[in-house]
Amino acid sequence: MTERESVQLEDAFLLHQRAYRNTSQIIECLTRDHGLVALVAQGSRRPKGGQRAILQPFLPLRISWIRRGELGRMIQVEPRAPAAELDGRTLLAGFYLNELVIRLLARGDANAAAYSCYSRALVELEAGISTAASVRLFEYRFLEALGYGLNLNDEVETDEPIRADARYRFEPEVGARYVEGDTSEGDVFWGRELISLRDEDLGDEASLRAARRLLARALQPYLGDRPLRTRAVLKDLVAAGVEL
Amino acid sequence: MTQGYSPLLQRLIEALQCLPGVGVKSAQRMVFHLLDKDRAGAERLAMALEEGSRLIQHCSLCRMLTEQEQCSLCSSERRDKTQLCVVESPADVIALEQSAAFRGRYFVLMGHISPLDGIGPAELGLELLEQRIRDEDIKEIVLATSVTVEGDATAHIIASLAGKHGVRASRIAYGVPMGGELEFIDSGTLSRAMSGRRDIEMSRSEGEA
Numbered sequence: 008m009t010e011r012e013s014v015q016l017e018d019a020f021l022l023h024q025r026a027y028r029n030t031s032q033i034i035e036c037l038t039r040d041h042g043l044v045a046l047v048a049q050g051s052r053r054p055k056g057g058q059r060a061i062l063q064p065f066l067p068l069r070i071s072w073i074r075r076g077e078l079g080r081m082i083q084v085e086p087r088a089p090a091a092e093l094d095g096r097t098l099l100a101g102f103y104l105n106e107l108v109i110r111l112l113a114r115g116d117a118n119a120a121a122y123s124c125y126s127r128a129l130v131e132l133e134a135g136i137s138t139a140a141s142v143r144l145f146e147y148r149f150l151e152a153l154g155y156g157l158n159l160n161d162e163v164e165t166d167e168p169i170r171a172d173a174r175y176r177f178e179p180e181v182g183a184r185y186v187e188g189d190t191s192e193g194d195v196f197w198g199r200e201l202i203s204l205r206d207e208d209l210g211d212e213a214s215l216r217a218a219r220r221l222l223a224r225a226l227q228p229y230l231g232d233r234p235l236r237t238r239a240v241l242k243d244l245v246a247a248g249v250e251l
Numbered sequence: 252m253t254q255g256y257s258p259l260l261q262r263l264i265e266a267l268q269c270l271p272g273v274g275v276k277s278a279q280r281m282v283f284h285l286l287d288k289d290r291a292g293a294e295r296l297a298m299a300l301e302e303g304s305r306l307i308q309h310c311s312l313c314r315m316l317t318e319q320e321q322c323s324l325c326s327s328e329r330r331d332k333t334q335l336c337v338v339e340s341p342a343d344v345i346a347l348e349q350s351a352a353f354r355g356r357y358f359v360l361m362g363h364i365s366p367l368d369g370i371g372p373a374e375l376g377l378e379l380l381e382q383r384i385r386d387e388d389i390k391e392i393v394l395a396t397s398v399t400v401e402g403d404a405t406a407h408i409i410a411s412l413a414g415k416h417g418v419r420a421s422r423i424a425y426g427v428p429m430g431g432e433l434e435f436i437d438s439g440t441l442s443r444a445m446s447g448r449r450d451i452e453m454s455r456s457e458g459e460a
Contacts, residue, residue, distance in 0.1 A: 029272045098403065102367060240369065243372050
C-alpha cells in the first residue's frame with residue numbers, strides 16, 4: 008500500500024472541477040510543492056456550508072488534504088488572496104492555461120517552477136497588458152519549466168548564435184536550423200522572430216504572430232493527437248462572432 | 252453483483268442505475284419497493300417515463316423542456332417580449348418564476364460554457380439565441396447565469412453577442428443574501444457585494460428637501 012500523504016495548507020490553484028455524487032466535487036489542483044493533485048471535496052456543493060464560493064478557478068487557495076495513491080480527500084480550503092480579476096477575454100485565456108497545465112504536467116511531477124509560471128501568468132493576465140502576449144509567454148516559460156525549453160540561442164548544427172536577419176526552420180524538440188534561400192513555409196522563421204521570443208519581447212504584432220506559430224509547433228509533440236478542447240471552443244466562439 | 256436475480260429483475264435494477272447518485276444498492280431498494288409495495292406506482296412511473304421520453308422536447312424558442320412546440324411561457328401573450336432572461340437550466344426558470352420578479356421571456360442554455368469539457372457555443376444553442384436577438388424586438392438581455400467563473404464567462408460571451416446587435420445586456424446582482432450576516436459571508440462574495448454597491452434611493456420628499 009502506498010504511503011499516506013498528509014499536507015497542510017499548501018498554496019494551490021483549482022484548475023478544473025466536476026460534480027461528484029450529489030453534493031461533492033472532484034477537483035484538479037495545481038499545488039506549489041506537489042504538482043497536480045486530484046481531490047474529492049466532500050459536501051462542497053451543499054447549499055449550506057458548501058465551499059463552492061471558494062472552490063473556483065483563478066482564486067489563490069490554501070488546501071489541506073490526505074491521500075493514498077492518486078485521488079486524495081480535501082480536508083480544508085481557504086482563500087489566500089483575492090481572486091485574479093479576469094473578465095471575458097482573459098477568463099477564456101485562463102481556461103486555456105488550465106487545460107495546458109492539466110495536459111502537459113505529469114502527475115507526480117512536483118514542479119515548483121511550473122507553479123510559479125502559472126501564478127505569474129495569472130498576474131500578467133489580470134494586469135491586462137496583452138492577453139495574447141501573456142499566453143504566449145506562459146507557453147514559452149511553461150515548456151521551460153517542464154524541461155522542454157526551446158533552444159533559441161544557437162543554430163543546431165553550427166552552434167552559431169541566431170542572427171536576426173537570417174532564416175531558420177524550427178524543428179520541435181530540436182531547435183532552429185539555418186535555411187537557405189527564400190522559403191515561406193509555415194515552420195520557417197526570421198532570426199529576429201526567434202530572438203524576440205527568447206528575449207520575451209512580444210510587443211509588436213509580427214513577433215506575436217510568429218511566436219504563436221512557433222509555440223503551436225513546439226507544443227505539438229507533447230499534446231499528441233488529442234487537440235486541446237479549449238482551443239476548439241475558442242475557435243467556435245470566434246466563428247460565432249463573439250468578440251474576444 | 253446482482254447475479255442470482257431473474258433476467259427481468261436484473262435488467263430493471265441495471266436500468267435504474269442510469270440515474271445520478273443511484274448505485275446497485277439504491278436501485279435494488281427502489282425495485283423491491285415498486286414491485287412489492289407499490290405496483291400501481293410502478294405502472295404510473297413506467298407510463299410517465301415512456302410518454303415523457305417520447306414526447307418531451309426542447310421548446311423551439313427557449314430550449315425549455317416541453318411537450319409542445321413552444322412552451323407555455325414563450326407562447327403566452329402576457330409576457331413582456333422586449334426582455335429575455337438567459338438561464339442555465341429549466342430549474343432556474345421555475346425558480347425565477349416563483350420569485351415573480353421577471354415578466355419577460357426566457358432562454359435556457361442547458362449548461363454553461365466549460366472549455367475544458369469541450370462545452371462551447373454549439374452545445375449551449377447560442378446560434379438560436381443570436382437568431383432571436385436578431386429577429387425579435389428584444390431590448391434587454393438579462394444574464395442570470397450562475398455566479399461562478401464559468402457562469403461569468405458565459406455571461407460575457409452572450410453580452411458580447413448582444414452588443415454586436417445593439418441590444419442592452421445586464422447581469423443579475425449578487426452579494427449578501429437575505430438574512431445574511433456579514434461576518435459569516437465568504438470574502439469573495441463580500442468583495443463583490445462591496446464593488447456592486449448602489450446608492451440608497453431616498454423617498455421623494457427627502458430628495459427634494
